[in-house]
Amino acid sequence: MISNPVSLKAYNTFGIDASCDRLIEINSEEELSEILPIPHKEVRVLGGGSNILLTGDLERKVLHNQIKGIKVLKENDSYVLVEVGGGHDWHQFVMWAVSHGYGGIENLSLIPGTVGAAPIQNIGAYGVEQSEFFVSLTMYDLTTGKDHILLEEDCRFGYRDSIFKGPLKGKCFITSVRYKLTKKHELRMDYGAIKKKLVEKMIAYPTIRDVSEMVIEIRKSKLPDPRELGNSGSFFKNPIVTTSKFNRLIAEFPEMPHYSIDDETVKIPAGWLIDQLGWKGKRIGDVGTYEKQALVLVNHGKATGGELWDFAKMIIQEVEDHYGIVLIPEVNVW
Ligand code: EPU
Numbered sequence: 262m263i264s265n266p267v268s269l270k271a272y273n274t275f276g277i278d279a280s281c282d283r284l285i286e287i288n289s290e291e292e293l294s295e296i297l298p299i300p301h302k303e304v305r306v307l308g309g310g311s312n313i314l315l316t317g318d319l320e321r322k323v324l325h326n327q328i329k330g331i332k333v334l335k336e337n338d339s340y341v342l343v344e345v346g347g348g349h350d351w352h353q354f355v356m357w358a359v360s361h362g363y364g365g366i367e368n369l370s371l372i373p374g375t376v377g378a379a380p381i382q383n384i385g386a387y388g389v390e391q392s393e394f395f396v397s398l399t400m401y402d403l404t405t406g407k408d409h410i411l412l413e414e415d416c417r418f419g420y421r422d423s424i425f426k427g428p429l430k431g432k433c434f435i436t437s438v439r440y441k442l443t444k445k446h447e448l449r450m451d452y453g454a455i456k457k458k459l460v461e462k463m464i465a466y467p468t469i470r471d472v473s474e475m476v477i478e479i480r481k482s483k484l485p486d487p488r489e490l491g492n493s494g495s496f497f498k499n500p501i502v503t504t505s506k507f508n509r510l511i512a513e514f515p516e517m518p519h520y521s522i523d524d525e526t527v528k529i530p531a532g533w534l535i536d537q538l539g540w541k542g543k544r545i546g547d548v549g550t551y552e553k554q555a556l557v558l559v560n561h562g563k564a565t566g567g568e569l570w571d572f573a574k575m576i577i578q579e580v581e582d583h584y585g586i587v588l589i590p591e592v593n594v595w
Pocket of ligand 1: 385386387388483484493494495496497498499518530531532533536541553554555556591
């Protein structure tokens with residue numbers, strides 16, 4: 262246990278120097294049970310700190326999820342059911358799966374953060390979301406101290422969304438997550454950047470390791486490494502608009518990239534909207550957008566969370582004024 266008050270600078274990938282009253286490391290369910298119950302308004306649960314923006318000091322305790330480990334629970338010729346500690350590093354888990362020949366999550370290589378945070382955000386990249394391989398999780402209700410198992414259908418997964426961003430927001434601690442991984446793989450290589458890499462590398466029969474390596478290369482070329490430049494990946498969600506609104510937009514902005522979701526809705530890349538308005542690579546003081554991806558906000562050094570949030574609000578306002586679309590942050594603003 263580390264005593265108070267403690268800086269969270271090393272615990273968030275934006276590198277914001279904000280503090281909390283007390284930082285409590287949780288290494289096991291037993292340690293968690295000793296601490297709980299605590300009214301949820303008095304605590305925050307922290308994983309890898311890769312999807313939060315600290316806008317000021319937290320006058321709360323922070324529970325740092327450090328529950329690690331991977332266990333194979335069941336397997337047959339086609340699948341393996343694994344249980345992973347909520348505080349386990351996500352990318353290490355993907356690397357473990359790839360090295361054992363277990364497939365499904367290779368497109369999610371190099372995503373920063375912990376396994377316990379993956380369902381909250383329903384992390385996704387290059388055509389795959391974690392929900393497709395998710396089976397169940399164990400969570401503790403902070404206020405009651407009781408544990409519960411939630412199945413896939415209980416979690417209400419959507420695009421970068423789940424019950425943990427809705428009714429259960431800030432109310433629980435995820436101790437373990439179970440995934441069903443494949444032994445007979447169905448590789449997912451529809452994403453343009455992956456297709457391009459396959460041709461470049463002249464790989465005719467790719468393996469899950471090849472896909473993982475290509476995704477790592479693509480991510481490294483497009484996204485900043487938080488160890489070198491503070492960031493939280495995509496800062497905003499890609500907005501989803503109705504088809505009728507989209508038809509009006511495309512008439513005015515024929516170049517607008519878009520992905521049809523169903524008959525009624527269309528997704529538009531927020532990075533493109535922000536880029537079009539001249540914000541790519543822009544910098545005000547120590548806050549900016551990444552030079553290669555306008556959707557990623559960066560801390561060039563000593564930015565505060567308040568400055569980052571003000572910058573984000575300027576972007577939201579300009580996109581709304583120009584396109585009539587309200588961007589919603591993907592990161593959790595604390
Ligand atoms: N674009 C621009 N300018 C930019 C950025 C993007 O014009 O500055 C255009 C691109 O040319 C492309 C489109 O926008 O036509 C989409 O860009 P990209 O393929 O880079 O993906 P994205 O929609 O910006 C999403 C996820 C990423 C994920 C990638 C790959 C969200 C909010 N972001 O980004 O996830 O890695 O697709 O699947 O859904 C994250 O969540 O932190 C994250 C990095």
